[in-house]
Amino acid sequence: MTLPKKVRIVEVGPRDGLQNEAKPVPAAAKIELIHRLQDAGVSIIEATAFVSPKWVPQMADNAEVMAGIRRKPGVTYPVLVPNMKGLDAAIAAGADEVVVFGAATESFSKRNTNCSIDEGLARFEGVAQAAIAKGIRVRGDISVCLGCPYEGKVDPAAVVHVARALDAMGCYEITVCDTIGIGTAGETRRMIEAVAKHIPVERMAGHFHDTYSQALTNIYAALECGIMTFDSSASGLGGCPYAKGATGNVATEDVLYLLNGLGIETGINMDGLIAAGDFICGVLGRPTLSRVARAIRARSA
Numbered sequence: 001m002t003l004p005k006k007v008r009i010v011e012v013g014p015r016d017g018l019q020n021e022a023k024p025v026p027a028a029a030k031i032e033l034i035h036r037l038q039d040a041g042v043s044i045i046e047a048t049a050f051v052s053p054k055w056v057p058q059m060a061d062n063a064e065v066m067a068g069i070r071r072k073p074g075v076t077y078p079v080l081v082p083n084m085k086g087l088d089a090a091i092a093a094g095a096d097e098v099v100v101f102g103a104a105t106e107s108f109s110k111r112n113t114n115c116s117i118d119e120g121l122a123r124f125e126g127v128a129q130a131a132i133a134k135g136i137r138v139r140g141d142i143s144v145c146l147g148c149p150y151e152g153k154v155d156p157a158a159v160v161h162v163a164r165a166l167d168a169m170g171c172y173e174i175t176v177c178d179t180i181g182i183g184t185a186g187e188t189r190r191m192i193e194a195v196a197k198h199i200p201v202e203r204m205a206g207h208f209h210d211t212y213s214q215a216l217t218n219i220y221a222a223l224e225c226g227i228m229t230f231d232s233s234a235s236g237l238g239g240c241p242y243a244k245g246a247t248g249n250v251a252t253e254d255v256l257y258l259l260n261g262l263g264i265e266t267g268i269n270m271d272g273l274i275a276a277g278d279f280i281c282g283v284l285g286r287p288t289l290s291r292v293a294r295a296i297r298a299r300s301a
């Protein structure tokens with residue numbers, strides 16, 4: 001087993017990290033976070049979501065955020081879109097990559113996108129076709145791959161069903177997500193191996209929330225399976241409005257510390273990343289959830 005030499009980090013803090021905040025976060029702060037992340041060397045930043053503002057009010061400023069970003073060459077800014085209305089708005093805002101998001105269970109699909117798994121996939125097919133025709137790359141996320149807040153354990157076969165459909169519609173990358181951060185390393189491996197029978201593992205990504213403190217272990221298991229792209233959020237912000245009790249994404253700082261220790265290249269500078277995390281924590285008035293950021297700050301204090 002050899003680990004990759006390089007890993008792509010997809011920073012999802014501005015979207016997944018902030019979508020669940022009860023108090024509005026000003027667009028200017030979101031834009032500043034994105035700028036600080038790109039200055040730290042992050043090259044893929046999930047900037048916002050073109051979803052219904054009735055469902056996720058925190059993302060209602062999507063167009064304002066997109067318009068305010070000082071785009072840096074070599075950086076991509078994927079945005080979530082659930083339907084054609086979202087795609088049209090994302091295109092109007094100049095999105096260079098879009099993310100469609102399905103789920104491995106019917107209950108989560110219904111709560112998150114108000115439709116069944118297959119209804120969602122049918123919508124995404126139209127979205128993917130239209131995006132690809134315009135030269136916009138499409139990524140596909142699958143929620144609740146290791147456990148569902150409404151249905152409990154998830155059969156890897158359910159993940160495979162959604163992954164194959166996303167692949168068939170042209171998603172260049174398929175992200176398996178542990179939305180509620182409940183999975184463990186063995187389950188992670190089994191689920192990835194099941195999907196990798198159908199999708200080349202180089203085209204898969206991992207998205208782990210850290211609710212049960214398993215995210216880094218699961219990332220290591222995923223690395224061993226050959227996954228080379230991981231979503232994470234600066235200072236471990238975040239959570240999904242439709243996954244009660246689930247905490248944020250694994251902290252980007254913690255993932256970077258792991259990868260640096262393994263000699264795996266990411267292009268990201270730790271000090272700049274911690275500063276970006278500090279910035280957004282200051283806006284939110286909360287301490288960072290990254291243990292690495294806390295340890296490094298404590299050492300240098």
Ligand code: HMG
Nearest residue numbers: 050051052055082085086112113114141143144177179240
């Ligand atoms: P619906 O209510 O069935 O949709 O919601 P609708 O078509 O009946 O529309 C309802 C209203 O929303 C209408 O407005 C539409 O125009 C409007 P009205 O006529 O009542 O004034 N609308 C929109 N507005 C702006 N942009 C749009 C849009 N679409 C409709 N794109 C819908 C269905 C899918 C729209 C809704 O359920 C939705 O927006 N869901 C998104 C939920 C969400 O963002 N969840 C969090 C992101 S996923 C996540 O966090 C998981 C992830 O991180 C991976 C992981 O960890 O698992 C990705």
Ligand code: MG
Nearest residue numbers: 016177179240
């Ligand atoms: Mg998530």
